[in-house]
Amino acid sequence: MTVVSTTKDTQALSLVIVAELAAPPEKVWQIWADPRKLERWWGPPEWPATFPDHDFRVGGHVSYFMTGPDGEKAHGWWTFLAIDEHRSIEFEDGFADDAGQPSDEMPTIHGRVTFEPLEGGTRMTVTSRFDTLEDLEKLVAMGMADGMTAAMGQIDAVLADA
Known part of the structure; x- marks a missing residue:
């Protein structure tokens, strides 16, 4: 399995997931x-993602949606x-309504991804920071840690095909 650790830190208001690839x-x-x-790995296997907009530059915006087994769509955005390049990415991450507009009802996550060379691979660390303990607990209770772990478990197959 790709993920080697998942750490919820209530003091740092963070969820950190580490994968070795x-x-x-x-x-x-x-x-x-x-x-x-x-699209091949973001979202748990039963909730595949579609990225209609992906402007990968500082200030760029991403919109995506994940489609559940019953056809329900969960929308999100990044900035x-x-x-x-090849070292780190920082972005804001949030939920959106069906029109892709940011939701005021859900927290915004402050994401950081780092890529560290290892012998024979890469350690990728995904850190999600929250504004409040309530926000952290809300998203963990919604299954964020399990969902991210399942999603990241699909990365090896994507890398093998590249």
């Missing part, structure tokens, strides 16, 4: 930079804050 950082980078590769 058998590919160099340049190749792992592409699973974020290429929306067609992102890229910082991109350091």
